[in-house]
Amino acid sequence: MLGNKEVTWFPSYGAEIRGGTANCTVIVSDELIGSPIVTNPDILIVMNEASLKKFQARLRQKGLLIFDSSLIKDPELRTDIEIVGVPATEISHSFGNAKSANMVLLGAFIAKTGLLEKNYVFDALESTVPDRKKKSIGVNKNALIEGMKFIEDKKG
Secondary structure (H helix, E strand, C coil): CCCCCCCEEEEEEEEECCCCCCCCEEEEEECCCCCCCCCCCCCCECCCHHHHHHHHHHHCCCCEEEEECCCCCCCCCCCEEEEEEHHHHHHHCCCCHHHHHHHHHHHHHHHHCCCCCCHHHHHHHHHHHHHHCCCCCHHHHHHHHHHHHHHHHCCC
């Protein structure tokens, strides 16, 4: 929204959040969004093997799959999609916060797609994180940067 885009966010965090395949659909568009429901996403970011098994088939042909290769070691992957494995949990462990693996993957997404600007994401963190969790902002920014660096290092 900070970049003048239309945005929807549709989480599914029921009992699954305690160990199953919780998921969240995010749509970012230049145009009005008619529905938050996405049957076949263009991009899929996966943090565990159960989610990969459940959601990979929904990714559209020639879509982009970004997954945590620290946790998903020998996945069965489709051949009609672009695949980017990011050792997100390993990277987040390297700076002492395994809980930031999701932010490493977001950084990889930013660097790979260019669909979001880093500064807008940083600004969003600053403006949406509650005061009691402000100390996590620095860790999350670092995780984003490390995820971006991982992709940029692969390119170069």
